[in-house]
Amino acid sequence: MRLPGAPEVAYRGDSLHLEDLSVSELARRFGTPLYAYSTASMERALSAYRRALVGRDHLICYAVKANSNLAVLQWFARQGCGFDIVSGGELERVLAAGGDAARVVFSGVGKTRAEMAQALAAGVLCFNVESVGELEALSAVAGASGRSARVSLRINPDVDAKTHPYISTGLRGNKFGIAHTEALAAFRHAAEQPGIEVAGIDCHIGSQITESSPYVEALDRLLDLIETLEAEGIAIPHLDLGGGLGIAYDTETPPDAEELIRRLLERIDARGHGGRKLLFEPGRSLVGNAGVLVSEVIYVKPGESKNFCIVDAAMNDLARPAMYGAWMRIVECERGQGEPQVFDVVGPICESGDWLGRDRALAVRPGAHVAILSAGAYAMSMSSNYNTRGRAAEVLVSGDQAWLVRERETTADQIRGEHLLPGR
Ligand SMILES: *Cc1c(COP(=O)(O)O)cnc(C)c1O
Numbered sequence: 137m138r139l140p141g142a143p144e145v146a147y148r149g150d151s152l153h154l155e156d157l158s159v160s161e162l163a164r165r166f167g168t169p170l171y172a173y174s175t176a177s178m179e180r181a182l183s184a185y186r187r188a189l190v191g192r193d194h195l196i197c198y199a200v201k202a203n204s205n206l207a208v209l210q211w212f213a214r215q216g217c218g219f220d221i222v223s224g225g226e227l228e229r230v231l232a233a234g235g236d237a238a239r240v241v242f243s244g245v246g247k248t249r250a251e252m253a254q255a256l257a258a259g260v261l262c263f264n265v266e267s268v269g270e271l272e273a274l275s276a277v278a279g280a281s282g283r284s285a286r287v288s289l290r291i292n293p294d295v296d297a298k299t300h301p302y303i304s305t306g307l308r309g310n311k312f313g314i315a316h317t318e319a320l321a322a323f324r325h326a327a328e329q330p331g332i333e334v335a336g337i338d339c340h341i342g343s344q345i346t347e348s349s350p351y352v353e354a355l356d357r358l359l360d361l362i363e364t365l366e367a368e369g370i371a372i373p374h375l376d377l378g379g380g381l382g383i384a385y386d387t388e389t390p391p392d393a394e395e396l397i398r399r400l401l402e403r404i405d406a407r408g409h410g411g412r413k414l415l416f417e418p419g420r421s422l423v424g425n426a427g428v429l430v431s432e433v434i435y436v437k438p439g440e441s442k443n444f445c446i447v448d449a450a451m452n453d454l455a456r457p458a459m460y461g462a463w464m465r466i467v468e469c470e471r472g473q474g475e476p477q478v479f480d481v482v483g484p485i486c487e488s489g490d491w492l493g494r495d496r497a498l499a500v501r502p503g504a505h506v507a508i509l510s511a512g513a514y515a516m517s518m519s520s521n522y523n524t525r526g527r528a529a530e531v532l533v534s535g536d537q538a539w540l541v542r543e544r545e546t547t548a549d550q551i552r553g554e555h556l557l558p559g560r
Pocket of ligand 1: 202220244340343378380381418420421513
């Protein structure tokens, strides 16, 4: 059976492996629920972007929110990547992981003045500004600190990324970016603001995009704007096309990153912009297929209309199914353990929305391990403590080595910072 996603996640005989390590061995060694990530898979995904961009002035800014574990960030920093951040907290993570602030772009619709001051002091590469209000606030913060802020205006190009409505961000009705019809005025305004230096233009049209055409459409709109602005004497040094490239969870067939970038470069060259500095902000496509969530079966509960496979991972560990109705593949860590039955795979949380997969054929018994595949992105980073469940441990795998990169959270960790009332 060919599994979707990364070749680093495959059966050897009847045992699911992540690179050279048996996933059920990892579960026994580190406990469950457990997130495990393959560095070889991350490397393969990153090199697809790199191959297409050889010889170009470019920066790949890994989108921290996809998976913000410090060791994952450190790994990307060691590869020379920059980072796309959306909060002051993410900036602190990048710096703690050894990332270079000069390679950080700061995105997000709601940057506070405190976050702006923090990022200016750290010396980020640029602010991806999403509104005129934000531009004015940034100008004031820069002025007060005697610094100058490099900005790129995030344009909402009004193209349909054809993805889930919650992760579609480049349509007129979305909260993101400056409407493309207002972009020229916003850039003219930016060019005149004290403490502001125009560094670029950007867009990010959504996530889990499985076609090239929305990117090409967005690119054309941005190039139109660049041409108009530069004709007026407002230079736009870099072009940032955001992230959003999808991965295979099941039968999706997104373009390969190399293929997508080549197609965009052809268009960029054809329109005479070949020398412009290019930025990309991929998240999911770099880490999504690199990760698995490993869980132990607690009970198998036959029902009148449904059988339930109750596992020790839940919606607090992995929110995507509950939040977006996302389909993620669930497989046995050891195959060939009897006849498969059809189950809803659910967690212990007191919500009917707490399911990880519906109608899945699995041959499992209590004590067996299952792996939820393609769980490297928007999985651990969206986890919570709902039901006072400690967050999962995380390991990074390379060949036959595994490093614990996040300890399992204890209840003491969770209640630290809470206080009882005084008196009695
Ligand atoms: C989330 C986000 C990304 C990354 O998106 P992916 O779909 O994970 O590639 C890039 N840029 C911005 C501004 C984002 O908000």
